[in-house]
Amino acid sequence: MSTAEIIARCEELYEDTTFAASRAWKEAAPGRKVVGFMPVYIPEEIIHAAGMLPLGILGGGDGLEVIHGDAFYQSYICRIPRSTIELGLTGRLDFVDGMLFPSICDVIRNLSGMWKLMKPNVYAKYFDVPQNYRDDIGGEYYQREMQELRHDMEKLSGNKITDEALSNSIAIYNQHRQLVRDVYAMRSDEPWKVPSSEVYLLMRAGQVLPVEEHIVMLTDYMAAAQEEDRPIRDNCRIITCGAFCEQPPLNLIKSIEMAGCYVVDDDYMLVNRWLMEEVPTEGDPIKNLADAFLHHSADSSAKYCDTQEKVGQYLLDSVRKNKAEGVIFAAPSFCDPALLERPLLAAKMSENDVPHISFKYAENSGQMQPIREQAGTFADSLKLWS
Amino acid sequence: MKCYIGIDLGSTTTKAVVMDEKGEVLGRGITNSRSNYDTASRVAKLEAFISTRLTLFHRQLEGLAGLEGEKIDRLLFNLERHFRLELFLEQLEDLHQTCAENAGDLRYPGQKEKICGVLDVAFARLADKLQGLFGPGVVRKSDFFRDLAGSEYMNIAEETAKEMGMNFDTLINIYDKSIIEVENRPPNADMEGKFLRALTKVLEEETDLSVDPADVMEAIKKVLDLDLEETFVVGTGYGRVRLPFPKEHIRSEILCHGLGAHLMYPKTRTVLDIGGQDTKGIQIDDKGIVVNFQMNDRCAAGCGRYLGYIADEMNLGLHELGPMAMQATKTVRINSTCTVFAGAELRDRLSLGEKREDIMAGLHRAIILRAMSIISRSGGIDDEFTFTGGVAKNEAAVKQLRELVQENYGDVQINIDPDSIYTGALGGAEFARRAVEEA
């Protein structure tokens, strides 16, 4: 298969606000269930081990007409909860048997309660994670929370989740995470071969497909991309940061590239890359997941940084590792976590002489001209003078 | 006779309704809102009284043997036409004079004479051209002097300036300044004289009336002699706090819109009003009492003014936007409804090669989508549903609304009255009537 074919399939999945692929999975066998989750991270393994499909819900993008969702939110609240509500109210998520709302910010937190009010018969849970990284404090708390989730998932699916099944799921997700890392590494090495918009679409597909299927897709894509010859452009290398929750419109991702920037790292769908190292498949799986979370997980604004020195270090490491020439802070309008953290990250970048710029977007932004202008000027300045 | 008046001082237009003691509407008047709220309400009221006289003429003429319905209508139609033409020419002349005075401004030293020369030519052409607007059967682009004179002035001034070697921008600047002065001048009060002169002209033209012109004249005079008393006035609308009325004469526009919609369509349960800078969703009960409402918040995105910006950008009249959008073959998806960026969005799309019509359809859809959210916020749509406000005059907006209502709420009776822009004023007039008659 060529990259174009794979990407066409991804695009189709991306544009489909009715989740036909996930519905098809559910209908393919009796008793199958689907559990939706929002950004930024959820231990998908627990859902997977119960034989259910974890479905990543990332808002409605720029293709969804939001009517009822807007009715529930003031203008100064970001877009993702409204389009998610719209998806819920228009029956597009009726096939979803449970919804998980991870701890990312107050908006998603409150959305969990709204979901309970809106759909009293659907399982909905706010899934809290520790911001204390001591094994005996945050770790124990988190393990118990995961046990509770495991229990709930057993009830919802009707399947017992054995330690063995869970370890098995961890192994599959380990493989998946490795492939995701490979795709990112490939883009960082040869960005002209792997355009950001394609990486993005590829990762989005992973939100709605079963992990096994996505593993195949990633493998195929890399093989195909390696084969294809694409011209090298005179672009600079940048990292985008701040879009871990509400997703930018595809046009924005394309615009950045068009304006002369190769994106060599991003934080779009962190759930794929949250656990940064292989999770052991021996021993207590819940404990293994907790350890990975506490000690080897990605950084994002939704997480507490327990020491001053660590603030921004994750981003800086990525700049170094990916030889990025600059950072573009692109955050959704009204996104408190991203926007509050930005000055801290920006300061860290400045201290280390990493050029950076910042702008805001909404998942349905239509005007790309200011974006192109800002990204373009950034590219101009990196190109003309460095 | 007793007249109850409701005045709705909106952000774009000011509307007045005159009602009699039985609650029957006698007249409606509208003008563009302007910086002088007093003048705006005075003009609207005056217009409503003109329309009241026309209603009363009708009633009076019905009593004349030999004049049946269709003939009365024609007679009154022509009467109004002549009347309006005179009014219009009077204002045009005023504008001319004012422009001439403003040409003496310090910024154009020593140019006054030359400018006046150009103005004389331009205004003569303008008067000539615009007379045609009042010919029989001509549809005018707008009801307001400002728009009628303005759009044509641009064209004529450009061409005249070129011919006579004058700076076009100077002419525009003088015009911009003068039109405001003219607008804010209270209109000449001699309505009676104008009506009579107009009538004389009509009677000369209409030779097959099979009724004695003297009788007609007398009937009209009788109405003109009638004293129209302003028994009670209620003000509402965005600018109501600035109306020169005591508090008991002021009602919130929400209540007035609810009641007005109820009067027009008693089965209404949901009202949508899209005005210049606000959009309201109102739920009312079987007596027209408001049970819930929602308005747009602090951002004026997607309100009527949005269309105004678009019209300015395209150099079109508001009346022309809807018909253009109706030509669309598809609807371009537009997301930002920020009023100020409307023009930019439009240019963006045009440069991407989209067709104007399709973009227009998208813009209209965007407005209605926003309105749908507001309705949804206020509690959704219940049968029957009434759409009011200036934007209800726009057929493309109405079309999108019908589609979206169908998609989201199924079959609902949708009421749109050609006079829906007067809904708030109607409610106000009824409040005025009740304040006296049901006290």
Next chain:
Amino acid sequence: MTTSIGIDVGSGCIKTVLFKTDGDNYEWVARRNDKIRQRDPKELARRAYDEVLEEAGLKESDVQYTATTGDGENIEFSTGHFYSMTTHARGAIYLNPESRSVLDMGALNGRAVKMDEHGKVLTYRMTSQCASGSGQFLENISRYLGIAQNEIGELSKQADNPEDVSSICAVLAETDVINMVSRGISAPNILRGIHDSMAGRLVKLLRVIKANEGVTFLSGGLALDEGLMDSINASMVKMKIPTKAVNHPDSPYAGAIGAAIWGAYRYEKLAEQGSLAIAS
């Protein structure tokens, strides 16, 4: 010697300049500034291009590099495109060598750029999506008040008690202004109020980019509005920005000039590398 043309496609006007560059010597040969007024920008740009050539007495083949900036990305006959903050920075240095920051006030967005003495962009900031306090807004209001654009500055300077224009939303601010008129506030005070509120937003951008050296060059059409310039300077003092805002009669051309100069620079660089093919 390199001949280059810079075309700045704005939302209101298209500015076109022709430059001859020889080392560090720049000769500004021809210029045009056309109001778009509902016309097709692409056609207009082409016409302007032809006209500056004619004015300079040159042929198309005499031009080595045609650079677009602003919204000119898809003008087909250009050699390359530079983004507007890159070009405004360079244009500012050309018009006033003391410049170390630029404030560009376009019809919709405001931009602040900080650069070094060679016009190299160091940082910049643009206003966001919400168009409060934009040039467009000022234009609408002045039409409403019946005031010509070149008259605004003068009037604004006569203000004795500027009115606070507080609304965040440009549309609601419009009604604010109408209310002011009805309250009998004088046009100078209203205009100055608008200027102050615009200046506040713009100067905030300067603060963010930490403009602290040389002078702040005002570019774009609004730069000629002396009233706005006063407000900006007052606002800069209030916000403790150590530079001073200056304009230049040719401020509207800054973008086009920058494009022409960078175009020449790029041409020479590419010629050096022998990779001229990429340039077209």
Next chain:
Amino acid sequence: MNTATKPEAIKDASMLKQKEMIAGNYDALTGAPETGKKIVSTFVPGNLNELISSFGLLNNLPEINAINNGMRKQSGGMIMDAERGGHSEDVCTYVKADIGMMSKGNIAPNGKVMPNPDLLLLSYTGCFTFMKWFELLRKEYNCDTVMLQVPYTGDGVITDNMRDFVVKQLKEEVIPALEKTSGVKFDIDRLRENMARSAKAEDDLVWVLESAKNVRSPIDAYFGGVYYIGPIFTAFRGTQDAIEYYQLLRGEIEQRLKDGLGPITPEGDMGEEKYRLVVEGPPNWTSFREFWKMFYDEGAVVVASTYTKVGGVYDEGFRHDPTNPLESLADYCLGCYTNRNMPSRVDLIEKYMNEYQADGLLINSIKSCNSFSAGQLMMMNEIEKRTGKPGAFVETDLVDPRYFSAANVKNRLESYFQMVDQKRRSSRKTA
């Protein structure tokens, strides 16, 4: 929870007492460098005042400073300073006012310099913004920090796991940090004494708030309420002063009830009680008076509010419990209003609507605060559905004067009152 401006016209004994307490506290804070006292900066919801003061530490609350600056019309400039420093227009203005205040030299309301804190104690309850705020403060002050994560009660209940987690953090993180800063060993008995005093004051506070159940309420539970909750929410919980303040206050309200008086307003006793409202959401501080006036001018009394529960929901029976001090502190933190899930918030409001015989629900939606605001429109729908009473929605901000549009708010309120009125009249007519 105001502390700065008071209704000037009439001063009851309780008001004078509160004023004195606040002034004393600011003097203690600004005087710390001389007295050698140590300062802990912490946030209002879920604050651990009893614990902090058991170590002899002083408690500084950045939100309260922001409120004070808001009421004194200082916050606008501070927010702009913060925005100029790179903070987004979109985020919570408490944070920006705080950051802006630092850049202005951290002057306390008494005009003296507020010393830097010795310890930052993040009691992270009910709001994510606190976490980032805290990180920003840490960068600024570069002092010791400790965090207490309070899990969100997403399912509407406090689970054992949550409580254990909080207690464990108290024992192993917070108390050691406080010991280190103060140099004082943790003394559980001092904590118990403080908590016993808290409970006593809390009893009287609840009595005062519930006095609004009287038709012809003697208090305004929102505009007045923010003054009443001041001591309990801030640095005074657990002190003898607080006990005395609430005794005084209770006496005064008892007297008002006897005299058949309505609430006290900045312009004297309120006239006829025409509308009884429940209010959800924090007030606007920059135009507090103006906002309040829009209510009492129309005869609207707020009989219950949720904002007065951000520092603890006491009217549902919770009291600080000296017999189980740490568990009780955990329950306190977990039970604050904004740490409750949406359905519980709706239930609480519904209960208020019924028990306080309210005519309607007014939501003051605050731009800054997603914790409060995200979802309020659904809350309103739900309450309307359950009670059949109309809701109204106005939008303002906490301390950003740019987001208070008086004409807009007034228009909505007027329309709302006229609507309630019209509705009432028609139901009277048909009845």
